[in-house]
Amino acid sequence: MPIMSINASTSDMRDVSGSRQDKARQAGNALYGSIHNQAVEPRMENESYTYVYGPERISTHRYSPCSTVSSVRRTFCLIALFDLCFCFILWVIYTQLTGSETVWEAFEQQVANYQFQTSLFDTVMVAALRFILIELGYALFRLNHWWLIAISTSLTCIFLITKVFLFEFSHDGKAENPLSYILLLTSFILTWIETWFLDFKVLPTEKKILLRGTHGEANERSGLLGRAEEGGNRVVHDDDKDRYYSPAGSDDEGEDRYRSLPPSRSHSRKASQSSVNSLLGSQDHEYLKIANETMDMLFELVREGGWITERESQGDMVQSAYIKKLKRKIFKLECTLDISPHELWKDTIDNVNDSPSWNPTLLESKTLLVVDEKTDISYNIAAEAAGGLVSARDFINLRHWGERDQTFFIAVNKATFPDMPPQKKYVRGESGPCGLVFNRVTGQPNRCKLQWFLNTNLKGWIPQAVIDQGLTGVLMDYCKYLRQHIQEIKGRSFS
Structure with a gap:
């Protein structure tokens, strides 16, 4: 075990203290993930530290592509799957009630001999298209915007409105099949349920969770890294706490990400009126x-x-x-x-x-x-x-x-x-x-x-x-x- 002389210089003591801090930081990084620009030199001016700040940002996005999918987003993706399965089952039942002699003849009439005015197989294809877009955009690529669901909803509504006007609910002398109404309405309702769920549940809930994590949620990583910071690189004097802003969730690990406060902002609330x-x-x-x-x-x-x-x-x-x-x-x-x-x-x-x-x-x-x-x-x-x-x-x-x-x-x-x-x-x-x-x-x-x-x-x-x-x-x-x-x-x- 190394022995420190009592006559060691102040700079030597700072080197030992800095070495301990570096080791603590490295241990924190090894346990809880890497941090950008680990070796940070403190900003010094006449042997005093300057408190720095920058625009508020989030250094680790909870819903980035490499993170797990939130439970509310998984539910949204399951709703899209339910939409496809439900429309397919309704279409199968509808096809069997069209009055054809055999089931396969009915399927052949709906798929192989497809006509826009007489077949509802296209409603299943539209549901499949919605499912693919939602799963790709919101499950695979983790989009945090409503533009994709807006496009799918708009296209679906245009298709369904056109379908209602041109579809022959009774043809070839056959009685009307009530499931044709149900299938079209179901497709329309499920589309808007997906839109509502994303805009009013998924995005707000994920933002709320993210904000909680950004604004002061304690965790093991922040505790360990905070202890590694003590006594060293970022020193904030008591007088400075009243006058400078440091955004929650900001990362002190990159000198280029911050700016010093203007020197004219050096007065505190306790200063005399004349000095102010x-x-x-x-x-x-x-x-x-x-x-x-x-x-x-x-x-x-x-x-x-x-x-x-x-x-x-x-x-x-x-x-x-x-x-x-x-x-x-x-x-x-x-x-x-x-x-x-x-x-x-x-x-x-x-x-x-x-x-x-x-x-x-x-x-x-x-x-x-x-x-x-x-x-x-x-x-x-x-x-x-x-x-x-x-x-x-x-x-x-x-x-x-x-x-x-x-x-x-x-x-x-x-x-x-x-x-x-x-x-x-x-x-x-x-x-x-x-x-x-x-x-x-x-x-x-x-x-x-x-x-x-x-x-x-x-x-x-x-x-x-x-x-x-x-x-x-x-x-x-x-x-x-x-x-x-x-x-x-x-x-x-x-x-």
């Missing part, structure tokens, strides 16, 4: 201008009348109103909570990055930039809503908070952040002027009347009725989760 002002650039002043305008608009919404109740449950109420100034329908949540307004206001400000841990309607919440001690830029990913009809959206929001008219508030509005461009796997939504207002309850200092004004543009082709249902449900769910979180806050206070 000296560091503010033109973009920061634009952020502050938007913050003040948003704050004024928020209090205009507080004074707005004509709210219509959308949903009410146990004192919690969701209302809506069309605001002419914003040219949009706005939602408002009102609920009374067993916590002081100041305490809830401070928790909402300081612990925004921890909100997904208690609020399942959020998948991700990260602070991108601290503009000053009362303003920041955050990145949020909202979970899908309305039973998967509204897919996950991501937002970049400007938050500005303070106290006005003896009321605590957090004003929210959309913002641009060049270092966080739109992500391919999310629809980038937009927040209009909105926010939260924390009102005191007269004579009850430990109670808070919360008002959340929600002004959002989800983008995409979504019917307004679906949006209303989804947003109303999100607001009511938030109230339920917030009450559970308040109990946790109280538990920490007493402990």
Whole structure:
């Protein structure tokens, strides 16, 4: 066993420590798979580390061609097989009831002497074509898009509609065969069931599983590799955690995949006002201008009348109103909570990055930039809503908070952040002027009347009725989760 001299230099100790880290990393790679660019040199600047970040991405796709097929996708492929088998059985029964002298004569009439107006064998061929396309696209090549099922459904519908108009349901003086109607309708219904199942079950479910794996799901590999990282290559100081964003699921294993934050972003929320002002650039002043305008608009919404109740449950109420100034329908949540307004206001400000841990309607919440001690830029990913009809959206929001008219508030509005461009796997939504207002309850200092004004543009082709249902449900769910979180806050206070 080698012996280290007590007079060993600091560089020698770092070499030994680095060697141990390299061995730990190699062990992790051997057990849990390779990682790109294993030998990573830390970015150093004047002997201090720079925290780096990059656009959010997924380094390992759970549904890549080399991975196993998800259970919901296997079910979808089995439905396609059922479609083919069921149509074939119905066609066999139909053929035997056509009135031919023998079964083989009936089959010969349907297949060998095929005519579009008198034979239904083509419905079986169309079902076989659908089966082949689905199995090749969604089982073999693991497609994660709806374009293939859209093509098969469109072609099938065109064929069936044409068939209904031209097919002779009774010919040669023979009575009508009722199975001809059933076979055509069955083919049409099964086609649309496959389309619905892929679009509303397979793709949303796989995306949800993938997001869970990307946003903080613990596993043995991450634990071992995380321990291998300790004390070495990526050091994040406590002051930096408040002002820089590192996407969930990002891989620290490639220097070319990241960029350093601009040096002008070196102030923290605890910095003095004078030092902050000296560091503010033109973009920061634009952020502050938007913050003040948003704050004024928020209090205009507080004074707005004509709210219509959308949903009410146990004192919690969701209302809506069309605001002419914003040219949009706005939602408002009102609920009374067993916590002081100041305490809830401070928790909402300081612990925004921890909100997904208690609020399942959020998948991700990260602070991108601290503009000053009362303003920041955050990145949020909202979970899908309305039973998967509204897919996950991501937002970049400007938050500005303070106290006005003896009321605590957090004003929210959309913002641009060049270092966080739109992500391919999310629809980038937009927040209009909105926010939260924390009102005191007269004579009850430990109670808070919360008002959340929600002004959002989800983008995409979504019917307004679906949006209303989804947003109303999100607001009511938030109230339920917030009450559970308040109990946790109280538990920490007493402990």
